Amino acid sequence: MATAQLEIQAIAAVTAVGCSLVGVFLVLRRMAMMSDAISHAILLGIVVAFFVVGDITSPLLVVAAAATGLLTVGLVEMLHRTRLVREDAAIGLVFPALFSLGIILISRYAGDVHLDTDVVLLGELAFAPFDRLIVGETDIGPKHLYLMGGITLVNLLFIAAFFKELKLATFDAGLAAALGFSPALIHYSLMGMVSLTVVGAFDAVGLILVVALMVGPPATAYLLTDRLPRLIALSCLFGVVAAVSGYWMAHWLDTSIAGCIATMVGIVFGIVYLAAPQRGLVAVARRRALQKWEFAQTMLAIHLFQHEGLPEAATECRPEHLQDHLRWEPAFAKRVVNIATDQGLVIQHGELLVLTDNGRALAEQAMVQ
């Protein structure tokens, strides 16, 4: 594996971790679409700052972009607070407007600089290793790796330092406010971190991948666990898995790396969605099927228990009667009786079904419940 390949994967993986860290809180706070809004809107900040500074590499661009992210959050809140529109509509109004302004400015006035609308959407991860960070005379690695590494570290420190506050404000905003934490301050700090992460990631991986990495891995992890620390750890893991596997997919198919990583995010989610041990579709379907048979057996036991030792038992406790009384199909009834016999709940005495002690216990227990 060439160094450039390794470096691309490292950048992608670090970006995935950085995005997943803040993404967990976006998903938990039901603000996942905010990542979409912020990532579109920051384009305007970058373009305006570029016109002011005239230099595409200036750090001021990052600051301006992050500020635009916060501006977006503020505008959405302001619109929402007028009570003229709901919050989702407010998001849907604000970011297309800001993004449009950015796109128009680029295509009218910046047609020939390195600020291409395609790059904005896609990013160009393949070229990221060419942008080196040089200290003194020595080349110490690709610039993006340090940028994203730094941002990820800041995210990590932010979450570690304010873990308790974030957790409380996320799960019980009312209690947080009553205890004297400012939910607004926590909200805006988190949004500040999201903006910063989007800005850092955007240049390397494009804005769509930013959304995929902020929403996908936490959503996947949320299918597996309810505990916050585990949720964060699993999100980072899924992010890295998607980043690395996406890179290789792009390598084999010779196509967009960012697009492939986003696709892998979807595939990883799909696998977990189907196969998660507790909440996966397969597990749920199996549990439902199992419950169907369990319920049928309980029904059978209760039915037999009701008529046990009474004169009508001779007619009521015959397998054929189940069709009339419980409205079971003959095949279904036969299977239920077979399973119940296997499990030692009933035994067949000639034509009659008789409960065992276990079967009686089951019926009694079910009726008490």
Add this chain to the structure above:
Amino acid sequence: MSLFQDFLLDYTLRNVALGSAVLGITSGALGVFAMLRQQSLLGDTISHAALPGIVLAFLVTGSKEPLVLILGAALSGWLAALMIMAIIRTTHLKSDTALGLVLSVFFGLGLVLLSSLQKRPDASQAGLDNFLFGQAAALMEKDLLTMASLGGLALVVVLVFWKEFKLLSFDPDYGAIVGFPVRSLDILLTSLVVFAIVIGLQTVGVVLMSAMIVAPAAAARQWTDRLSVMVMLSALFGALAGVAGAVLSSLTPRLPTGPTIVLCITTIVGLSFLFASNRGLVWHKVRHWRHRRHLQIEAVLVDLYRLASQHAHPDQVSHATSVLRTMTPTVGVRRSLRELVAREWVQQRSPNQWSLTPAGLAEAQRLVEISGLEEA
């Protein structure tokens, strides 16, 4: 005048304007239902999710016929909408998460397909990337026909199911109780929104088409509370913004169509938020200000009454402005007094001396009575 002549004579410009009008009407009308059902951001996801469908339709058929591409877009947009519904129904993930996930994954897949297509040696795929930001100038007559027939069809379905959709938008639970097939209606309405989105993709682009669903509806909402009026207004706003934006961008070099249309509709939204009759923020402010003014005037009248009622003949005595200023911590005492003089409730005895008229006395007594304020 010359623009009007251009419009009649210029084939391209006519196509552009008509096409944008069709897309504006359709997305405006259906956007109302999306907004009322709190699905504003669903449009964002569907429009992004249409990208892989467009590219796949081209890959499979090798044709760039508008109908083929639009059907491809509709199919993948529809699939995305169904996936979102499935994720929300079968997991504990919330709608925003499902929307963000499906949006980014479908769009990522679309970019993968698009970029592998661009590596082909021939230029057969040229023009597909117009779907990202829209290119109204490329609208042909057959595009127009496709858009108009699909859009018309969607609107006819809305008319046929008007009552059902109305119920679904305002009280789906009641609809379910009285026996409407709510889930099928939900899917039908969402499918119509998908159609409204995909017919606009060529003009506005996948990235910004969502604004055409949200914004006209949000603007129309401010002007009326009636669904029928709202749908018509929203369609009108959509058409206005569509035509204005598309014509502007066709006449100006290097002005992309989608963003221009979005800025036009945003302007309409802004004006509606500010000036809409009744709900507009400006009128709200004016009402607030008038109300405050009214309260200030009443307060001064009551103060004057309190001072005067200490005397045997309340309408004979007069009091100084400075005394009134100390009574209630309110601004504009002199202005209020002048207004009271104009209403003939107060008389100005000298530059700084004021007294109640008999009418003013009666009014002040009435105010004190209804407010339950007792004299100190």
